Amino acid sequence: MVRGNSYVVSAAIVDAFQNIFAETKLLFLKNNNLNILNSQSAEQEIKDKFPRIEEVSIEKQWPDKIIVVIKEKEAVEILCKSKNASVSDFSVANFSDCFFIDKNGIAFDRAADTQGFLILKILDNRGVDIGLDKKSLNTEFLNFVRDLKNNFDDYLNYNIKLIVLDHSAQREVSALIDNWRAIFDVSGDAKKQLFVLREVLEKEVKDQKDKLDYIDLRVEGRAYYKLK
Known part of the structure; x- marks a missing residue:
């Protein structure tokens, strides 16, 4: 039994x-x-x-x-590779080799390469090997992403559509939010960066959110944004 x-x-x-x-x-x-x-x-x-x-x-x-x-095991995130590692518009990214990952970041089962999961999806464009029983993401990155995810609703009235590790990324990670991106520093404090992000959206971007391309939060206590 x-x-x-x-x-x-x-x-x-x-x-x-x-x-x-x-x-x-x-x-x-x-x-x-x-x-x-x-x-x-x-x-x-x-x-x-x-x-x-x-x-x-x-x-x-x-x-x-x-x-x-x-x-x-409980699926905490979905980790995928991109079919096109050079894609710049992550909202139309084509996913491949998607896996459910557990609390330790280890892939334990395949996931469908489609949108619509309630579980946060991470797109890894670094070209690293992703597969069952493998841990492709380091602990620092996982802790930051989970801290970001768990505190996001406390600061912003948005949902994170996708987390992206770009092929050229060193210490940063991008979050696709609505139709724009926020670029975070993994070595920094997630809550502090979310606070700065909220301030920039409310006091500087204001009603131009539909024209927003990205907000860069990698410099501590500051933010730089670009309109489309």
């Missing part, structure tokens, strides 16, 4: 356990000796086989029953 799974198919987990214990003849059948079951080793093999599983535990119910309890 398998509990706790929503995406990983129960039958696939049972089959995996049967393969793991085939050598010991423990095939979830009556009269098998549960004492020969190495739970810790089996749990690790299941996690290795199913990247979507974060935790797994085996409960033995004597004399012949096993319950597998799993906890699946």
Whole structure:
């Protein structure tokens, strides 16, 4: 019996356990000796086989029953590559190789390369390798993006459509907001940059938002903007 799974198919987990214990003849059948079951080793093999599983535990119910309890990973963001790394208009970017990433930034399952997800999408134009079980984004970047995402509504009445890492990016990240971009410094404080962004929009850009191209916040305490 398998509990706790929503995406990983129960039958696939049972089959995996049967393969793991085939050598010991423990095939979830009556009269098998549960004492020969190495739970810790089996749990690790299941996690290795199913990247979507974060935790797994085996409960033995004597004399012949096993319950597998799993906890699946939660998708925090979607990470994609662009089909055209030189694209300048990210609102029409063509995505490829999209993956759900977990709290540690590790890709654990494929995601559709379409718009419309409620989960924040990150477009990586740096040309780095993205794939299952890989961590393509460093911790500093992930922490900044999540801080930006979690505090955005407190400062602005907008939604972040897309986070973009440009191929030439060093310490900056762009956020596609409406039809314009905000460029942030990853090494800086997200809240302070959001405060400056709000001030520029309210006091300088004002009613020209429909003509806005980008606002650059990479210089601490300042902002530079460009109209289309």
